[in-house]
Amino acid sequence: MKAFRSLLLVLLVAALGIFGAQWLSQDSARALGEVTVRAGSHDYIATVPQALLAVVIALLLLWLIWTLVSMPxxxxxxxxxxxxxxxxxxxxxxxxxxxxxxxxxxxxxxxxxxxxxxxxxxxxxxxxxxxxxxxxxxxxxxxxxxxDPVLHALHSAERWLQQDKPLEAIAALDVPAAQPLPPRGLWLRSQALEHAGRAEEAYGQLGALRQQQAMPPAALAALETRLALQMLDEAQDVNTLAARWEVLPKTLRVSPQAVARYASRAVALNWNDVALRSIEQTLDSQWDEDLVSLYAQLPVEKLDSRRASAQRWLQSHPSSPALLLALARLAGGQGQWSQAEEFLHRAIAQGAGAEAWEALGEAFAAQDDSALASQCLLNALRQRRGQTPLPIQRRDLRQQIQDQAVAEERDAHGFPRLPGSTD
Missing domain, CATH: 1.25.40 (Serine Threonine Protein Phosphatase 5, Tetratricopeptide repeat)
Structure with a gap:
């Protein structure tokens, strides 16, 4: 089939050549004009089509000569x-x-x-x-x-990050010759900004990272959470903190982890009322043990209002070790060591662990009972090692039975159920 097409092409070219030669030999071609070329004492006269054809043939000959010369x-x-x-x-x-x-x-x-x-x-x-x-x-x-300035910028930034020099990495990626950065460049720049303590700038690049699909969705979501939390930690005043909090996605603003970072930074900036209110609103809508612990440990003087909120939560979460430990700390902050001791024994009975034993030791030490304080600290150490704590000498059998008792839980229909059961 290929040979047949080649034959047809040759015949077509030959036919065109024959018809073209016949047409050029006719006198009608002279009606298009003539071209006269004078070389020395000789004049060369040709019709315009003949002259154009001669030029084309000359160019083809030059191309053929150049092809042959340049072939090696x-x-x-x-x-x-x-x-x-x-x-x-x-x-x-x-x-x-x-x-x-x-x-x-x-x-x-x-x-x-x-x-x-x-x-x-x-x-x-x-x-x-x-x-x-x-x-x-x-x-x-x-x-x-x-x-290749782009590749140079990418690999330079990567080497600077390996040497823990994020500012040099940012400078390498920001050179004009490397713009616009490819997806990997945006990812490296986000890493450098994160390590340089400029999380807000890195957070602003998330849209470009998402648009260019520079990271898997799960990794991008983790990066967004990490940058958002760091951005809150880097806020230098309450106005900046509030503005950064408002730009976060709603799903992140209701997460206990983000609320904890927001409240901690707010307290550091002496914005205590907002810190307490954000934690209280979150705990009212979704329970989180770590957030309860933070609520009791915040260096805020409003012990009465915090303890009242904790007592209210105790009605719906009577078995929460973190809540019982929080109540003990709040009571201890008010100097009510006997009530703190009761909450701590209940917390230990609910599995609060070594932290509750340490708090109980601190409570006994505050009451100048060094012997019991030593026993509690020893139990904290034993529990951290995975050993069984030893009973302290002060508690009688009735009190120990009360400590081990678990508050009765009922379902939505009022029927009793086992602790921790969801049915």
């Missing part, structure tokens, strides 16, 4: 490109196989070819880094700057 050079260039690609492939295979020195040598040779020079230099740099030859790796990186 083009063949040599193709041979060099083929050899360069072969060295690149062999170098990458050696790099993957752990033959660092051989890989670097072959990749340096492959870098002589312009088309594959950037990728060859990057791979050679990787081989030098694998051999812990930082000088050679730096040399390859500097050579990369002249041929």
């Amino acid at each position: 050079f083009r063949a040599w260039a193709r041979h060099r490109r083929k050899q360069g690609r072969a060295r690149l492939i062999d170098g990458l295979r050696a790099l993957d196989g752990g033959q660092w020195q051989r890989a670097e040598k072959m990749l340096e040779s492959a870098a002589n070819e312009k088309e594959i020079r950037p990728i060859a230099l990057v791979a050679a740099m990787r081989a030098a880094e694998a051999r812990e030859d930082n000088a050679r790796a730096g040399t390859h990186l500097q050579q990369l700057a002249a041929v």
Whole structure:
């Protein structure tokens, strides 16, 4: 079929040539005009179509001569490109196989070819880094700057981050020649901003990261949460803290982890009422043991109101170890050590663990009972080691039975159920 098409093409060209020659030989072609070329004492006269045809034939002859003259050079260039690609492939295979020195040598040779020079230099740099030859790796990186500024910026930033120098990484990525940054560049810049304590700037890049699909959805969501929490920690005044809190997604603002960071920073900025209110509203809607512990430990003087809220929560969460421990700490803060002791025994009975034993030891120490304080601290140590705590001598059998008792829980229909059951 291919030969048949070639034959048809040759016949068509021959037919066009014959008809063209017949037409050029007719006198009607002279009606289009004549071209006279004078060379010395000779005049050459031709019709315009004949002159155009002569020019086309001359150009074709020049092209044919140039093709024949340049053919050896083009063949040599193709041979060099083929050899360069072969060295690149062999170098990458050696790099993957752990033959660092051989890989670097072959990749340096492959870098002589312009088309594959950037990728060859990057791979050679990787081989030098694998051999812990930082000088050679730096040399390859500097050579990369002249041929591909974007790759140079990416790998420079990566090396600065490995050396824990985020500001230098940001400077490397912000060079004008590397703009606009590819997705990996945006990810590296977000990392550098995070490590440099500029979480708000990094948070502003999340939209671009999401649009360019630079990260898997789960990793991007984790990064968003991490940057949002760090952004709250970096707020320098209450106005900045409030503004940053408002820009967070609603799903994040209702999470106990974010509320805890927001409240802690608010207290650090002497915004106590907002801190307490945010925790109270969150605990009213969703219960969280860690948030209850933070509520009792905040350095805020409003012990009466906090204890009243905790007592209210105790009606719906009577078995919460964190809530019982929080009530004990609030009572201890008011100097009511006997009530604090009762809450701590209940917390220990509900599994509050070593932290409750330590708090109980502090309560006994505050009452100048060093012997019982020592027993409690010893029990805290034993529980941290996974050993069974020893009973303290002060509690009689009736009190110990009360400590072990669990408040009765009922379902929505008023029927008793086992603690922790959801049916």
